[in-house]
Amino acid sequence: GQSLEQPSEVTAVEGAIVQINCTYQTSGFYGLSWYQQHDGGAPTFLSYNALDGLEETGRFSSFLSRSDSYGYLLLQELQMKDSASYFCAVQLNSGYALNFGKGTSLLVTP
């Protein structure tokens, strides 16, 4: 089985940096993904870590440490449009499903 834990809410100021953590308990998985979802919108893919370390895509970076069962999404130079929900997700070695955490609601304030 698997369990993904994320903070439910995070608030940050425009222009700042914010880190959204994801801790997990799972018996084996291919990698850690991150998705963004605006209110009323569809989830959209942000980042994927197959190996330990940092992956950078523009203002967004994602990190994975399998030994610590931990990952995070780092958002830099926050913009108002970054206000959304962010989900970490894993695909277990035993199946095809991508399993999502409950999500973190990020509010960016002026």
Add this chain to the structure above:
Amino acid sequence: DTGVSQDPRHKITKRGQNVTFRCDPISEHNRLYWYRQTLGQGPEFLTYFQNEAQLEKSRLLSDRFSAERPKGSFSTLEIQRTEQGDSAMYLCASSLGTGSNEKLFFGSGTQLSVL
């Protein structure tokens, strides 16, 4: 439009009625997923198709739920004898199917309200 499309966008039904949703994936994608999402929660996996074969179903999926992908293109999700607890956003996603941990492309979903 090359994205994943779902129909209808909204469905209101009375308890006990049957409903059917349709998903048209991105044309070259052979993998198709159905998810359910309620307010404040992450998407919950329901079922997965590779081409026309249904390869995985959630153990939580009631027998009232059935999904098909008859020609490996579009898919339908049917809920029989709907209950108020079925009220949720039903999301469809597709992916290319080139390896593990695919990048999923989601549709905008069908919002179901059971009265």
